[in-house]
Amino acid sequence: KRRLFKTGPLFGKKAIVTSGPTHEPIDPVRYIANRSSGKQGHAIAAELAKLGCEVTLVSGPTRLEAPNGVKLVEIESARDMLVACQNALPADIAVCAAAVADWRVDNEAGQKLKKDGSGQIPELKLTENPDILATLSQAGDQRPKLVVGFAAETQNIREYASAKRIRKQCDWIVANDVSPSTGTFGGNENKVHVIARNQCEDWPTLSKKEVAKRLAAKIADYLKED
Numbered sequence: 001k002r003r004l005f006k007t008g009p010l011f012g013k014k015a016i017v018t019s020g021p022t023h024e025p026i027d028p029v030r031y032i033a034n035r036s037s038g039k040q041g042h043a044i045a046a047e048l049a050k051l052g053c054e055v056t057l058v059s060g061p062t063r064l065e066a067p068n069g070v071k072l073v074e075i076e077s078a079r080d081m082l083v084a085c086q087n088a089l090p091a092d093i094a095v096c097a098a099a100v101a102d103w104r105v106d107n108e109a110g111q112k113l114k115k116d117g118s119g120q121i122p123e124l125k126l127t128e129n130p131d132i133l134a135t136l137s138q139a140g141d142q143r144p145k146l147v148v149g150f151a152a153e154t155q156n157i158r159e160y161a162s163a164k165r166i167r168k169q170c171d172w173i174v175a176n177d178v179s180p181s182t183g184t185f186g187g188n189e190n191k192v193h194v195i196a197r198n199q200c201e202d203w204p205t206l207s208k209k210e211v212a213k214r215l216a217a218k219i220a221d222y223l224k225e226d
């Protein structure tokens with residue numbers, strides 16, 4: 001397959017980007033999901049590709065089209081997302097923008113759950129999903145040189161996000177304020193803080209596309225020496 005963007009500061013580099021929600025099955029016809037639109041993750045994949053990067057976008061179900069010049073791998077569950085990301089290794093860059101479900105149903109039914117007439121209500125037992133960002137950040141000699149996570153917070157944004165960065169061992173965390181007063185969740189704008197080991201940049205409210213552009217440029221700048 002011919003590449004669409006054959007030049008740029010990220011030419012010769014490979015990136016994995018996660019985006020969208022995950023769907024966690026309850027039975028063959030039902031699932032647990034969240035309201036992630038995938039807009040930010042898809043925009044990042046698009047902007048990295050425009051800089052010449054070879055991008056694999058691993059995404060849960062969204063209403064968005066595959067960005068130009070990006071390889072889209074469509075998955076449903078967090079477990080599928082982890083396998084798809086591992087299959088896309090090695091990579092120079094990983095950006096985890098997906099809203100991965102923290103839990104899945106442990107007692108997934110093989111057949112559609114039915115009302116049996118007795119008024120018995122099924123109970124869902126949850127179990128924790130794998131953490132894709134933490135797994136990629138701690139992948140040993142397979143670890144991408146630059147691993148970027150996101151953190152949606154409603155309070156103590158910088159403190160919570162910087163604790164998350166250390167816990168997961170990624171290089172940068174893009175923290176966004178999703179408190180209802182900002183009105184950004186699910187919308188086209190984002191107000192983010194980019195947190196690294198010993199610096200924090202506070203970006204103004206920008207379109208998700210503009211956030212993606214700036215982030216792609218910052219990534220290219222970081223990797224320009226190698």
Ligand code: CTP
Nearest residue numbers: 096097098100129130131132133149150151152
């Ligand atoms: N993430 C991931 N896999 C998971 C959970 C989260 O890859 N199972 C990634 C997200 O894509 C994001 C980052 O981890 O880049 C932070 O996600 P977030 O939900 O903010 O953090 P959690 O560790 O799940 O903590 P909490 O939801 O309790 O705030």
Ligand code: CA
Nearest residue numbers: 099100101102
């Ligand atoms: Ca979470």
